[in-house]
Amino acid sequence: MLKLLDYGKQNPFNDTIGRPRKLAWPVSVYRVTLPRESQDKDGLNAFEHVVLKLLDACGAMDASELALETCIPLDLVKGILLRLQDKEHIDEYNFVIKREGEENANEGDIAPVFATALMFRELATGKILPFLHWLSEGNPLLKKEGREKDYRTVCLNDIHFSSTPTERDVIQALRAMKKRMEAFGIEYQSPAIKQIKIFAEPGHYHLDCPIAIKKSDSEFRIADPFGCGFSLILEGAFEELLERDDNTAEWLLAWKQQLRTPYMEDQGAKLKELFETEANLRRYPKLIANLRPSGKAQFRNLANIYASIEWALFYSCCVRPFKNPVAILRLSEQSQHPVLLEQAAESIGLEKTLKDFRPIRAGKLLKFEEGEAELETVLAISILQAQGDALHPLRRIGSAHPDLISRLLKIHDKRGAKNHGMGGVDAPQSELSDDKFMRKIVHILIPEITFADTPVATQNLDARADALLDARASIQSEFGFKQFNRLGVDLQDRLILVERFWQGCNDGDDALGFVVDLYAATQARLHQALAGLLPPDINDGELVATAREKSLRCGFGDLPDSLRTVRPGMISEALQGRARTLGACVMAFLLMSDDESLCAVAASQPSFIADMGNIIALRGHGNEPRPLPKVDIEKLRRATYKCIGTLTEA
Numbered sequence: 074m075l076k077l078l079d080y081g082k083q084n085p086f087n088d089t090i091g092r093p094r095k096l097a098w099p100v101s102v103y104r105v106t107l108p109r110e111s112q113d114k115d116g117l118n119a120f121e122h123v124v125l126k127l128l129d130a131c132g133a134m135d136a137s138e139l140a141l142e143t144c145i146p147l148d149l150v151k152g153i154l155l156r157l158q159d160k161e162h163i164d165e166y167n168f169v170i171k172r173e174g175e176e177n178a179n180e181g182d183i184a185p186v187f188a189t190a191l192m193f194r195e196l197a198t199g200k201i202l203p204f205l206h207w208l209s210e211g212n213p214l215l216k217k218e219g220r221e222k223d224y225r226t227v228c229l230n231d232i233h234f235s236s237t238p239t240e241r242d243v244i245q246a247l248r249a250m251k252k253r254m255e256a257f258g259i260e261y262q263s264p265a266i267k268q269i270k271i272f273a274e275p276g277h278y279h280l281d282c283p284i285a286i287k288k289s290d291s292e293f294r295i296a297d298p299f300g301c302g303f304s305l306i307l308e309g310a311f312e313e314l315l316e317r318d319d320n321t322a323e324w325l326l327a328w329k330q331q332l333r334t335p336y337m338e339d340q341g342a343k344l345k346e347l348f349e350t351e352a353n354l355r356r357y358p359k360l361i362a363n364l365r366p367s368g369k370a371q372f373r374n375l376a377n378i379y380a381s382i383e384w385a386l387f388y389s390c391c392v393r394p395f396k397n398p399v400a401i402l403r404l405s406e407q408s409q410h411p412v413l414l415e416q417a418a419e420s421i422g423l424e425k426t427l428k429d430f431r432p433i434r435a436g437k438l439l440k441f442e443e444g445e446a447e448l449e450t451v452l453a454i455s456i457l458q459a460q461g462d463a464l465h466p467l468r469r470i471g472s473a474h475p476d477l478i479s480r481l482l483k484i485h486d487k488r489g490a491k492n493h494g495m496g497g498v499d500a501p502q503s504e505l506s507d508d509k510f511m512r513k514i515v516h517i518l519i520p521e522i523t524f525a526d527t528p529v530a531t532q533n534l535d536a537r538a539d540a541l542l543d544a545r546a547s548i549q550s551e552f553g554f555k556q557f558n559r560l561g562v563d564l565q566d567r568l569i570l571v572e573r574f575w576q577g578c579n580d581g582d583d584a585l586g587f588v589v590d591l592y593a594a595t596q597a598r599l600h601q602a603l604a605g606l607l608p609p610d611i612n613d614g615e616l617v618a619t620a621r622e623k624s625l626r627c628g629f630g631d632l633p634d635s636l637r638t639v640r641p642g643m644i645s646e647a648l649q650g651r652a653r654t655l656g657a658c659v660m661a662f663l664l665m666s667d668d669e670s671l672c673a674v675a676a677s678q679p680s681f682i683a684d685m686g687n688i689i690a691l692r693g694h695g696n697e698p699r700p701l702p703k704v705d706i707e708k709l710r711r712a713t714y715k716c717i718g719t720l721t722e723a
Contacts, residue, residue: 391454441454677722678715
């Protein structure tokens with residue numbers, strides 16, 4: 074039988090997957106003596122003390138006189154007087170009530186009241202728990218027995234048996250406990266170190282610590298064994314334990330495996346939207362592909378919203394004459410494009426914002442003619458079309474939304490941050506505010522595209538929780554708890570999103586969202602790897618050639634096309650810590666790392682640079698449907714995980 078401390082049944086959980094389990098957490102319990110506030114203390118706050126002392130020194134005063142004397146607001150003074158009357162410190166006429174023996178008593182003459190308390194050191198990682206148990210006749214240490222089969226006993230480290238707490242440990246534990254009481258206005262003065270006495274011989278017990286898997290994120294939470302919500306201290310200690318104790322890690326993964334329940338991916342069998350007609354699928358295939366939420370998601374993310382606007386503008390351009398606007402941009406000096414576009418935008422009712430326009434390079438115009446949609450290009454062509462067409466739908470949009478351009482740029486910036494590893498995962502659990510704006514813009518540009526007022530399907534929360542549990546357990550098993558914890562929460566969430574797609578995908582599914590998430594996850598990990606490295610002293614014109622030479626010298630082979638074409642200006646920004654693309658990050662990694670580090674990465678993964686180039690090439694601009702065979706999806710997933718693992722280990 075286990076010897077457990079009894080602090081009642083702790084259950085702060087709600088919405089868990091399965092039932093909570095119990096951890097028996099070994100602790101050393103130390104007896105300490107220290108001064109404690111007297112139970113006879115008056116319990117007055119600072120304002121009440123000031124008013125009471127003034128009345129004691131000057132005699133009875135009314136509220137107005139006290140407010141003038143103390144500079145305390147009159148309403149507050151009235152409240153203080155009422156509290157002092159309730160506590161029987163003054164009478165109804167504001168005279169101080171003297172009690173027997175108070176006349177000769179001074180605070181400095183009151184001897185401190187010493188009490189005995191118990192403090193706890195958990196024995197897995199040696200942390201002091203932020204709790205003191207004050208011993209008294211009415212508050213003894215309660216114990217209970219538990220059957221070993223009902224508990225998972227946390228393994229202890231013998232080294233912590235001999236670690237007697239210090240006086241400062243006592244003060245820190247007491248401060249942490251008192252912080253929970255600050256909301257109730259309780260003041261506390263820390264005792265002097267010399268007033269604390271610690272008995273070196275501890276008792277050894279186990280704490281009853283319930284642990285559960287939350288539905289919201291499929292991560293474990295540990296209840297505070299003393300009844301105060303969750304214990305961040307024990308959760309952190311358990312994470313450390315998972316990294317170094319294989320048995321504990323295997324137990325947690327096995328538990329998650331048992332919680333997995335067969336579920337139907339009814340999220341994939343969504344009802345058709347109004348815009349999903351055969352005619353629309355034939356005329357606007359890439360717009361329809363982006364109007365569908367990514368993977369098994371119920372709601373469009375920022376990438377879907379942004380790409381839908383891009384393709385709506387593209388198709389709107391294509392059904393109208395565009396040769397003349399393209400020629401104007403191609404034949405004009407690029408430096409004049411911002412002024413040209415500003416004047417055209419103003420003429421159709423859009424707010425003029427010169428800083429929002431940039432030159433449209435010839436290569437961008439060529440990509441448009443080849444069937445690619447990039448917002449900068451299609452918006453410029455649309456504005457020039459609308460300038461000469463009184464019936465162009467962009468004029469109606471300008472009338473309803475004169476701030477169209479600035480709103481599109483805000484969506485662009487938010488989408489860019491998320492898709493380049495810097496803005497959290499792009500996986501909303503409810504409809505985004507930008508979605509309604511997008512639907513209105515798309516419908517005006519392409520009237521055949523209509524939307525329902527309400528979502529056509531609702532989330533199956535149980536199926537989502539099961540999928541999330543499977544994905545998290547799979548990623549933790551893939552990387553191991555130590556490496557998984559070193560990735561950081563943001564990168565963990567991205568990889569869980571990737572794994573959720575992989576576990577539910579089929580041959581030929583559109584894998585664009587999956588590729589974008591891999592791209593963002595890899596860029597986020599490269600950001601971490603580049604932190605602290607110093608940029609080399611190389612001219613911009615030599616950056617690509619130098620990176621290519623280092624790639625060949627260190628065993629990666631030649632740079633793929635997707636890396637050789639990265640603009641030197643983008644690489645230069647990445648070297649200064651402002652990388653905007655994965656390609657720039659990879660080139661900066663080659664340039665900033667020494668040969669020894671690069672050779673170590675190449676020895677572990679010779680295809681590292683090629684794999685990065687493949688992700689970049691597959692992602693493209695991030696708005697083209699990307700149907701892939703499941704075998705190719707698996708290869709891409711495996712290669713990316715290896716890249717991230719290689720960077721973490723290096």
